[in-house]
Amino acid sequence: MQAQAELEAWRTAIDALTTAAQFNAKMPELKTAPKAAQALFASAAKAKGLKADKEAGKYIEAVTA
16 A cells, blocks of 8 residues: 555656756656656656657656647
């Protein structure tokens, strides 16, 4: 049950994030999060139009043409 509660807490926190800066600020904390929370995080970032910059190790606003 504790794992489920932790995942729900992450889901709530992730839902509140809207910008690349907010996602990036949460990333250090995410490193110790369960894999399911990490997957939710990545999926939410993509759904909000952010792109993972692997070289920089952070999310960036997607550029639209």
